[in-house]
Amino acid sequence: MTDPSPVLRNGTGQDDGVGSAGHRGAARSRPGERLAQWMFIVPAAAYLLLFFGYPILRNAVMSFQEYTTTTFYTGSAPFVGLRNYSEILSSDLFSKTAATTVLFTAGSIVGQFALGLAFALFFQRRFPLGGLLRSLLLLPWLLPLVVSGTTWKWMLDPDTGVVNAALRGLHLSSSGIPWLTGPSQALGSVILVNIWVGIPFNTAILYSGLRNIPAHLYEAAKLDGAGPVASFRHITWPLLRPQVGVVLVLGVVYTLKVLDIILVVTGGGPANATDTIATQAYALSFQQFEFGRGAALSNVLLVISLTSALVYLRAVQRARNV
Helix, strand or coil, X not given: CCCCCCCCECCCCCECCHHHXXXXXXXXXHHHHHHHHHHHHHHHHHHHHHHXXXXXXXXXXXXXXXXXXXXXXXXXXXXXXXXXXXXXXXXXXXXXXXXXXXXXXXXXHHHHHHHHHHHHHHHCCCCCCHHHHHHHHCHHHHXXXXXXXXXXXXXXXXXXXXHHHXXXXXXXXCXXXXXXXXXHHHHHHHHHHHHHHHHHHHHHHXXXXXXXXXXXXXXXXXXCCCCHHHHHHHHHHHHHHHHHHHHHHHHHHHHHCCCHHXXXXXXXXXXXXXXXXXXXXXXXXXXXXXXXXXXXXXXXXHHHHHHHHHHHHHHHHHHHHC
16 A cells, blocks of 8 residues: 655655755745845835825924924924914915816816817827827927926917917907916916826827727627717727726826916916916915915815825726726
């Protein structure tokens, strides 16, 4: 009867030690593997704590203090509790900036998504120089925002801008449009610039989603007599929904914190017509040097952004479960 023992034996009937030696080697290698894993984790964790965790914590503490330029000389920042939050949330300017933020975000998201989807559907078709045009479409996304804002400010200048010059040349407007000096026109102008900047991101994400839709679904729908509208409604839109959710939520997060474009194009004016929560937080901290109130307002914006991020995570989770 053969020996059922898993231990290997040599010709003399003694254990050769291969199995036990392998187990001992694996046991010895585990601490080394764990050390290697920690060597990758610790630097990343330290970086996040130092450059993200500490500023957020310091900003939160500052929002409960009367922190001004005097603090840098005296070293004293009296604790004021929720006074900073109470002042900024009850001010008339906050109500105005909050409404402007909603309009700016909604207008930018609608414009970016609509045009991004249109471009993605357009580039889904094969045609000469299609790849080159897709590459050129990425230029607004690759340019620094300060450069883009400065260029658009020059183009929309009421007196010397090329946009009003073109309108006058086409006899569409005799005096031109106050793109940057009229309150309603100025808000529309910064929304227009932000749409122009965000179109490439929307197009890239939605185009990748369209490329992942199987072509045989459209062929089957065409054989069943479905037209372009029916194919889009019953095939494209349902299968593109995960990418749509990601684009919309990330667009909201990015748009809420837009600062460069507004500061360069209008500076928040005229008469605070383009002032958002982000620009007002910047003005409180770095123009009026009321760091405590600026920190409180930036924390309000942070809470709004975190809420949008949570919505994004839920959207991603639902997309994975589809």
